[in-house]
Amino acid sequence: MSAPGEAREPGEPLLELRGLTRHFRLKEGLTGQRTAIALDGIDLKLRRGAAYGLVGESGSGKTTVARLILRLLQPTSGQILFAGQDITGLKGEALMKLRERIQIVFQDPHASLNPRKTILFSVAEPLVVHRRLKGPALRHRVEELLEIVGLPGGFLFRYPHELSGGQKQRACIARAVALNPELLVLDEPTSALDVSVQAQVLEFLHDLKARLDLTYLFISHDLSVVRYLCDRVAVMYMGKVVEEGTVDAVFESPSHPYTESLLSAVPLPQARQPAGRIVLSGDVPSATAIPPGCPFHPRCPRKIGPVCETAVPRLEPRLRDRAVACHLYGSET
Amino acid sequence: MAGPAPLLELRDYSLSIDSFDGRLQVLDGVSFSIAPGEVVGIVGETGCGKSITVKSVIGLVPSPPAKVESGTVSFDGRDITAAGESAIRRLRGREVAMIFQDPMTYLNPLFTVGQQLSDVIRAKEALDPAAAPRTRAERRAKALALLGQVHLPDPERQFESYPHQLSGGMRQRVLIAMALAGSPRLLIADEPTTALDVTIQAQILDLVKELVETLGMAVIIISHDLGVVAALCRRILVMYAGTIVEDAGTADLFENPRHPYTRGLLAAIPRLDGSVTSLSGIPGSIPNFIEPPQGCRFHPRCAQAGARCGRERPRNLEVAPDHWTACHLFDGGVE
Numbered sequence: 001m002s003a004p005g006e007a008r009e010p011g012e013p014l015l016e017l018r019g020l021t022r023h024f025r026l027k028e029g030l031t032g033q034r035t036a037i038a039l040d041g042i043d044l045k046l047r048r049g050a051a052y053g054l055v056g057e058s059g060s061g062k063t064t065v066a067r068l069i070l071r072l073l074q075p076t077s078g079q080i081l082f083a084g085q086d087i088t089g090l091k092g093e094a095l096m097k098l099r100e101r102i103q104i105v106f107q108d109p110h111a112s113l114n115p116r117k118t119i120l121f122s123v124a125e126p127l128v129v130h131r132r133l134k135g136p137a138l139r140h141r142v143e144e145l146l147e148i149v150g151l152p153g154g155f156l157f158r159y160p161h162e163l164s165g166g167q168k169q170r171a172c173i174a175r176a177v178a179l180n181p182e183l184l185v186l187d188e189p190t191s192a193l194d195v196s197v198q199a200q201v202l203e204f205l206h207d208l209k210a211r212l213d214l215t216y217l218f219i220s221h222d223l224s225v226v227r228y229l230c231d232r233v234a235v236m237y238m239g240k241v242v243e244e245g246t247v248d249a250v251f252e253s254p255s256h257p258y259t260e261s262l263l264s265a266v267p268l269p270q271a272r273q274p275a276g277r278i279v280l281s282g283d284v285p286s287a288t289a290i291p292p293g294c295p296f297h298p299r300c301p302r303k304i305g306p307v308c309e310t311a312v313p314r315l316e317p318r319l320r321d322r323a324v325a326c327h328l329y330g331s332e333t
Numbered sequence: 334m335a336g337p338a339p340l341l342e343l344r345d346y347s348l349s350i351d352s353f354d355g356r357l358q359v360l361d362g363v364s365f366s367i368a369p370g371e372v373v374g375i376v377g378e379t380g381c382g383k384s385i386t387v388k389s390v391i392g393l394v395p396s397p398p399a400k401v402e403s404g405t406v407s408f409d410g411r412d413i414t415a416a417g418e419s420a421i422r423r424l425r426g427r428e429v430a431m432i433f434q435d436p437m438t439y440l441n442p443l444f445t446v447g448q449q450l451s452d453v454i455r456a457k458e459a460l461d462p463a464a465a466p467r468t469r470a471e472r473r474a475k476a477l478a479l480l481g482q483v484h485l486p487d488p489e490r491q492f493e494s495y496p497h498q499l500s501g502g503m504r505q506r507v508l509i510a511m512a513l514a515g516s517p518r519l520l521i522a523d524e525p526t527t528a529l530d531v532t533i534q535a536q537i538l539d540l541v542k543e544l545v546e547t548l549g550m551a552v553i554i555i556s557h558d559l560g561v562v563a564a565l566c567r568r569i570l571v572m573y574a575g576t577i578v579e580d581a582g583t584a585d586l587f588e589n590p591r592h593p594y595t596r597g598l599l600a601a602i603p604r605l606d607g608s609v610t611s612l613s614g615i616p617g618s619i620p621n622f623i624e625p626p627q628g629c630r631f632h633p634r635c636a637q638a639g640a641r642c643g644r645e646r647p648r649n650l651e652v653a654p655d656h657w658t659a660c661h662l663f664d665g666g667v668e
Contacts, residue, residue: 057530057531057532057533058530164618166618194378194379194557195378195557195559195598195601195602196378196597196598196601196614196615197614197618198601198614199600199601199602199603199612199613199614199615200614200616201614202603202612203611203612203613203614221530221531222603223531223605224602224603224604224605225603227603227604227605227606227607228603228604228607228609228610228612229603247607248607251605251606251607252607261532262531262532263605265531265532265534265535266531266560266605267534267535267538267558267560267561267563267564268560268563268564268604268605269558269559269560269563269587269599269602269604270563270587271563271583271584271585271587271588272584273563273564277535279532279535279536279539280532280535280536281536282486283500283502283503283533284500284530284532
């Protein structure tokens, strides 16, 4: 697969987000309005061939990032660069072309497949829309795709209700890779699956990436899954990236107090739980009332003082392999 | 299996449910017991029967379509297998309480937390003829005490709140407060933290742990997350397709899993510390419950299955002290 007319310098990121921000206006009462800040000026770079994890709890903005990249939503401000090209304002034909190169797999495979259409129809749809394939060529390509995702020919004329959850998710992945995309956005693709099926899908995603030369943006609330599949990770809290770096660095020695408590909160499937678990108090604040300063300061166990309540920490490089947005490290940068 | 005088005991309990397609053999010979004050986890994947087991025990599965095919259930030494509706209601109200996965579904959106909690307190009073009925103010005081016990922030204000004004974690705390209203001896928690974020889950797990220590009630935690049960329970039951395949102490189960299904399940979990670099799923999918596999229900997916597994139902054997498993591998071989 080759990107038409694009230079492939190894140094150039495939996807770059610059100050990406998205607000949602919410109605309150009859005339009132509130603004929810779903995403607040995030910067990210995805190297070609990366498996990039985006983690955070509900409301942290991870799915908003996915929808903005797919251009299913318009950003309030900021830029999205794909292979060096600003795609923030693409329209019409150009946007159609872009969608061949960026595809998405959603969390609930059942909701993403039309219950009245066969698997052949669903997987063929992007090929019909974008490539105008038909007849034997179309059927041949769908068979090939189903083969890649491990669904043999017998599945062509089945309906979604005849498939298990794992099989449906494989069909959705087949549809997503039908146009040979460069970037695959996976929004909680295994969250609806049982653990034994999740294991099969994760193994398969791991192999698929190498086989089809894909780049993954993998969104998940499940930290163990990100650790398994990804090589870099960004941790989000209230619409901001609080820590970013290689998976090994971030998971083994988290720098941001939020990352630290998030990792420590995961109960482990093993004989003994580690001592000294950090349990955060309170709830995640509402996106319509984000605390001033560092958004994490009301829950932070390592708050250093008034600076946390007034100044927004910037995401600054720290050590060799990460960037952190926290005043704890202010003096080092 | 447990010490003397179990609080809840199931013996060879089998349940079927009539459906449009035929009779589903949902539970097949389930036996376990829970001692007073014991915290036990039941784990398994979707459709393994973990929820239906406890729900049918406390009469939450309507019959028909459900039918007890064999076995007995006893609570505190009393046989409740065929107990009538009023006896089961008394049991549910005073001795057993249950909390569920999605707290919003179990709260009425049109009434305040205080009204709903007071109603529960009044209903529990009605079941206890010895207790003098409380006044409204006394009920309010009791409700506030319960909300305090589950560490709901600012209970006075939340008493007047509607469920939609609370976060998911706070709603689950309210549900736990309702469950505690009758001072139950057994609390059943069905996926209590599955709908919650991981930092909120940690808070609820801490709360359950604290309540177990202070109130001494027995708890059954049902979860698909082996981490959650490992964090809370002393003993874990592993279910597969309506049967209990393994029953062991938590440490023993993780260090020495015996049943091929348990081993497969553990090998399928990605680890936070990155110690697992290759995951193996379990091939195949859960069986059809109308005609479940003969012999061991796991044998069609089991890599170690032999001829005997498709023929003969494995016995539940104690393979190590207090470690039980139902597999022919530990009972004379699979051939």
